[in-house]
Amino acid sequence: AQSVAQPEDQVNVAEGNPLTVKCTYSVSGNPYLFWYVQYPNRGLQFLLKYITGDNLVKGSYGFEAEFNKSQTSFHLKKPSALVSDSALYFCAGGGNTNAGKSTFGDGTTLTVKP
Amino acid sequence: DAGVTQSPTHLIKTRGQQVTLRCSPKSGHDTVSWYQQALGQGPQFIFQYYEEEERQRGNFPDRFSGHQFPNYSSELNVNALLLGDSALYLCASSLIRDRNPNYGYTFGSGTRLTVV
Numbered sequence: 510a511q512s513v514a515q516p517e518d519q520v521n522v523a524e525g526n527p528l529t530v531k532c533t534y535s536v537s538g539n540p541y542l543f544w545y546v547q548y549p550n551r552g553l554q555f556l557l558k559y560i561t562g563d564n565l566v567k568g569s570y571g572f573e574a575e576f577n578k579s580q581t582s583f584h585l586k587k588p589s590a591l592v593s594d595s596a597l598y599f600c601a602g603g604g605n606t607n608a609g610k611s612t613f614g615d616g617t618t619l620t621v622k623p
Numbered sequence: 624d625a626g627v628t629q630s631p632t633h634l635i636k637t638r639g640q641q642v643t644l645r646c647s648p649k650s651g652h653d654t655v656s657w658y659q660q661a662l663g664q665g666p667q668f669i670f671q672y673y674e675e676e677e678r679q680r681g682n683f684p685d686r687f688s689g690h691q692f693p694n695y696s697s698e699l700n701v702n703a704l705l706l707g708d709s710a711l712y713l714c715a716s717s718l719i720r721d722r723n724p725n726y727g728y729t730f731g732s733g734t735r736l737t738v739v
Binding site for chain 2 (some may be wrong): 543545550551552553554558568599601610611612613614615617
């Protein structure tokens with residue numbers, strides 16, 4: 510069985526400060542990990558994914574994520590937060606990039622205050 | 624280039640009724656997955672269709688069924704609706720053999736189903 514956990518329901522940061530949204534995973538075999546963002550009344554938007562290779566993955570809108578195999582973590586990061594980054598963020602994992610089902614965490618609400 | 628299109632956007636049904644939700648995948652995509660997102664939770668995988676067949680299924684009862692058409696569009700059918708089926712239903716499309724690191728699933732905006 511595979512699972513993804515987002516230990517924080519909410520993260521608050523000040524604009525301009527670095528942000529981190531945490532994710533840990535339990536996936537059999539080689540993990541395929543994703544981050545998505547969801548704005549109110551909208552579907553999920555893809556930010557980035559880890560398949561293999563470099564542990565630091567760069568994605569859309571200046572976001573990046575660090576894959577840490579020993580800690581089974583895949584935290585989302587951004588060096589300087591914007592108010593417009595405020596949204597609901599989901600981490601997801603699976604055993605295949607596209608052909609397999611993805612297991613999503615319950616989401617973390619990011620609030621960036623001016 | 625149109626993304627994933629879902630219809631209807633909102634729907635209200637009565638307990639025991641049946642509902643059909645529709646999804647048109649992003650142009651060029653061949654795989655459609657359906658997810659149920661209850662309020663305050665992450666999406667949960669229902670099933671995935673490729674080449675007009677159900678390829679994988681999550682932990683959902685047989686009341687949930689689907690179909691994929693030759694043009695890759697898909698329908699999700701739910702029979703004997705329960706109050707607990709109220710949720711946002713998301714459709715996601717992808718290209719099954721896509722190894723591009725810059726893309727994941729493309730999600731639609733969802734259908735908000737309310738069962739009363």
